Amino acid sequence: MLKLENCRIINGGFAVEADLAVAPGVCAAVIGPSGAGKSTLIEAIAGFLPVSRGGISWNGADLTAAPPGKRPIAMLFQDGNLFPHLTVAQNVALGIHASLRLADAERRQVEEALARVGLADMGNRKPAALSGGQQSRVALARVLVQGRDLLLLDEPFAALGPALKAEMLDLVAELARESGATVLMVSHDPNDARRIADQVVLVADGRAHAPQQTTQMLDNPPPALRAYLGMA
Amino acid sequence: MAGRAQPISAFPGIGAALVVAALILGTLAAVAARAEAGTGFGVSDWAALRFTLTQASLSALLSVGLAIPVARALARRRFPGRRLLIALLGAPFILPVIVAILGLLAVFGRAGWLSSLLGLFGLEPVQIYGLHGVVLAHVFFNLPLATRLILQGWQEIPAERFRLAAQLNAGPLAMWQLLEAPMLRRAAPGALAVVFAICLSSFAVALTLGGGPRATTIELAIYQAFRFDFDLGRAALLSGLQLGLTGAAALVALRVSAGEGFGAGLDRAVQRWDGHSRFSRGLDMFWIFLSAAFLLLPLAAIVLAGLPGLAALKGTVWQAAGNSILVSGFSTVILLALALPMAAAVAAGRDGMTELAGILGLAASPLVIGTGLFILIHPIADPFALALPVTALVNAVMALPFAMRILVPRAREVLGRYGRLSLSLDMQGWAFVRHVYLPRMRAQTGFAAGLAAALSMGDLGVVALFADPDFATLPLQIYRLMGAYRMEAAAGAALLLLVLSMGAFWILDRGGRWHAEA
Numbered sequence: 001m002l003k004l005e006n007c008r009i010i011n012g013g014f015a016v017e018a019d020l021a022v023a024p025g026v027c028a029a030v031i032g033p034s035g036a037g038k039s040t041l042i043e044a045i046a047g048f049l050p051v052s053r054g055g056i057s058w059n060g061a062d063l064t065a066a067p068p069g070k071r072p073i074a075m076l077f078q079d080g081n082l083f084p085h086l087t088v089a090q091n092v093a094l095g096i097h098a099s100l101r102l103a104d105a106e107r108r109q110v111e112e113a114l115a116r117v118g119l120a121d122m123g124n125r126k127p128a129a130l131s132g133g134q135q136s137r138v139a140l141a142r143v144l145v146q147g148r149d150l151l152l153l154d155e156p157f158a159a160l161g162p163a164l165k166a167e168m169l170d171l172v173a174e175l176a177r178e179s180g181a182t183v184l185m186v187s188h189d190p191n192d193a194r195r196i197a198d199q200v201v202l203v204a205d206g207r208a209h210a211p212q213q214t215t216q217m218l219d220n221p222p223p224a225l226r227a228y229l230g231m232a
Numbered sequence: 233m234a235g236r237a238q239p240i241s242a243f244p245g246i247g248a249a250l251v252v253a254a255l256i257l258g259t260l261a262a263v264a265a266r267a268e269a270g271t272g273f274g275v276s277d278w279a280a281l282r283f284t285l286t287q288a289s290l291s292a293l294l295s296v297g298l299a300i301p302v303a304r305a306l307a308r309r310r311f312p313g314r315r316l317l318i319a320l321l322g323a324p325f326i327l328p329v330i331v332a333i334l335g336l337l338a339v340f341g342r343a344g345w346l347s348s349l350l351g352l353f354g355l356e357p358v359q360i361y362g363l364h365g366v367v368l369a370h371v372f373f374n375l376p377l378a379t380r381l382i383l384q385g386w387q388e389i390p391a392e393r394f395r396l397a398a399q400l401n402a403g404p405l406a407m408w409q410l411l412e413a414p415m416l417r418r419a420a421p422g423a424l425a426v427v428f429a430i431c432l433s434s435f436a437v438a439l440t441l442g443g444g445p446r447a448t449t450i451e452l453a454i455y456q457a458f459r460f461d462f463d464l465g466r467a468a469l470l471s472g473l474q475l476g477l478t479g480a481a482a483l484v485a486l487r488v489s490a491g492e493g494f495g496a497g498l499d500r501a502v503q504r505w506d507g508h509s510r511f512s513r514g515l516d517m518f519w520i521f522l523s524a525a526f527l528l529l530p531l532a533a534i535v536l537a538g539l540p541g542l543a544a545l546k547g548t549v550w551q552a553a554g555n556s557i558l559v560s561g562f563s564t565v566i567l568l569a570l571a572l573p574m575a576a577a578v579a580a581g582r583d584g585m586t587e588l589a590g591i592l593g594l595a596a597s598p599l600v601i602g603t604g605l606f607i608l609i610h611p612i613a614d615p616f617a618l619a620l621p622v623t624a625l626v627n628a629v630m631a632l633p634f635a636m637r638i639l640v641p642r643a644r645e646v647l648g649r650y651g652r653l654s655l656s657l658d659m660q661g662w663a664f665v666r667h668v669y670l671p672r673m674r675a676q677t678g679f680a681a682g683l684a685a686a687l688s689m690g691d692l693g694v695v696a697l698f699a700d701p702d703f704a705t706l707p708l709q710i711y712r713l714m715g716a717y718r719m720e721a722a723a724g725a726a727l728l729l730l731v732l733s734m735g736a737f738w739i740l741d742r743g744g745r746w747h748a749e750a
Binding site: 069081 | 654655658659664667
């Protein structure tokens, strides 16, 4: 269970408050107007922004003061998820050891992860030799070998076309189901939420609301979401 | 964002900055402790101060004054070889001073091309030694720099402004008032200050073309007090004066100059609709031709004069060349060991002191550091035996400000782009340095290393202070050959030095970009 208790996150000039819990194994979409603080919320959970009040915990373990790399979290950013000078296999291997010194078993683990996302035998290529969709798959293979409990997505597929984005979201949902990971994904498209999210966290008016069932929320939106979705 | 966690520690960089600051300030303190308060300034010291200021002012005014029409011509003309000429404008920066001086002597000296040409008309040969020789050499080195700085100003005028001016049918005068004069009011003071600051600490040029009571810079006076009179007190007093002067000038130069001379995108020609008259076209071609000839003739003279001497080079020259390669190699390694951590520290947000240490290098004069190191080393070891490491160290510190200008922007980019990803992968410290920082910095590291290697290879400064008669670097050996009037051997050695400097720059710069992914 991911818990944000009475949290206040300050990012430059504005603040977001959050008091909510996400159950383990759930895939939750974080939606809301742009500038409302969706990324701020995600960055605080990942440890890139400090909370000025309250605390964050995972399954009872306090994460509030832990540095980003020590949290049980894997994260994909909007862009720059791969190092262009490292090979595909090295980019994945970073998820196991940042030193890139891998045992044979770990090397096999990298190969299996690449095969799982459909990139078998691509390990020696550089990211520049791959398509945008394939690059996203490499990043997901790394998430796979990281084996963290929580996966945070800050719109990593925003630059892909609609069909490719849907394919990636399905892959995320599949991988999360297999590993039992809890997913929090920022999105500005309610269709993304409908596609793979069980629950929706609405961020609006400086507040992250507790998660609601996706269909229920989107079919019966509260006023803030109604305005965002452009429904009268 | 300040205080944000970074995958790289600022402490090694702060440590490196402390080493640099300790070196510069420690040697200054050593010098100050030896400066005798009672002696005060003598007549010759005031003459040195006056000459230093006069030559630096004249050099700055002439360099910038000539750079304005050249930059204007380059900004508005397109012709074959334009890119090459602009690239060539960067070359004097890494051209060894002694090589350029031999080239200038071959063209403008008593027995040079110009004097021979004048002789055909029964005119007296020109005189290159003294104030005008020093200024000529400084203009040779700084006209290209000033041209690049001002060309940058021209290219920062948005293309839309030129379109608008053309639409309004602005003539040359209106164009000048509307666009060019305001730009020059911004760009020219910076260029003036930079050239002035550079010329203040002129040593090698004054050593070879100046000298005597009427053409001695403060740097040269420090050298003479030290080398000929072994008057450490007076050397120290002059060092203090020099440091105050260069420090003040460097501060002014940094304050008024925003651009940085290596600027990218200088080869882009803005489309212009004015200046199509035959007169202005002829004028521009005149300036381009003149500046190209002024830059290229001395270089051509070195190659022509050096080729016959190259075959007859003695063992001492090859030995000196070996020393120069060693000094240059050590110096480059020291520079990178200082600059890479410092750039990381600045990029990680701990900029204040680290950047200050880089700037101190701009204000410091090699002769002052050299004097201080001599005073410090003298009681515990034989300073002359340490000529090689001392020269390498001082050269590295002198190259540091330039290296920082190259490395810091890229380091900021690397941390900005990959900092969060690396943190989320728990990749920090050495793993980040090895797998991200160094690989992503490779092209800039190569460029900075190339500059440092070339500068150190051609340096004739602190080595003149520390070398005993049995030890020489190649530039010092060339100076000694010139002093013995063995001009052919000097020209051959100068050609060798030119090849070594340019070769070192080319190899390191290329090496950095070899197989580098964007």
